[in-house]
Amino acid sequence: MIGRAAGLVCIAGLAGCASSPPIAPVQPPAAPPQGAVGASLMEPAADTRRMDMQRNRRFIHPNLDMPAAMPVYPAGQLALRLPPVVVCIDAAIDATGAVTAAAPRTSTDCALPEAVEIAPFTGAALAAVRQWTYAPALLCVAPESFDGADACQADGVIETPTAVRLSYAFRFSQQAGTPEVERIGSP
Secondary structure, eight states, X not given: OHHHHHHHHHHHHHHHHHTSOOOOOOOOOOOOOOOEEEEEEEOOOTTOOOOOOOTTEEEEOOXXXXXXXXXXXXXXXXXXXXXXXXXXXXXXXXXXXXXXXXXXXXXXXXXXXXXXXXXXXXXHHXXXXXXXXXXXXXXXXXXXXXXXXOGXXXXXXXXXXXXXXXXXXXXXXXXXXXEOOOOOSOX
8 A cells, every 4th residue: 555655646746747837048138239449559659759779779668467458348339330440549658567648649540430429439448558557668788899689688788677658559349239359450
């Protein structure tokens, strides 16, 4: 009798499982539309003072510390479905590698589509660049008698951290509300 009762309970339990509706998978909420931002280093402005490099000197370019914040596509501009917008920024980097100033740069490389409000894009680029830090630029000066290929490798070299100004171009783009990441300038 106990065996028969246990069998009925088991059958009733299985029948209950069979009649339960399937559990639908939970779908994550859709991500809000985003725009993509790419960046490249630009040639300095024509009026920029250049270093005189003698044979016993070498300049080491500052290296951007990673990760470096990229500008965020202005959310209020996404619904406008704008063509790509290029914003150029000049950044002053001091001898410690800190960004001490950043300002918009006007250049023919930074032409805007007509009727585009530039302020949100410029603001986003400036906010990102002002957070950046660098391994400082160095000026290596070897003794006058140095006659090798790399002044930074010479005996008695003096490495001096140096302030520099760098220019960046940022391309803000989207395609049908979907981000497209691209890098402009050299590959």
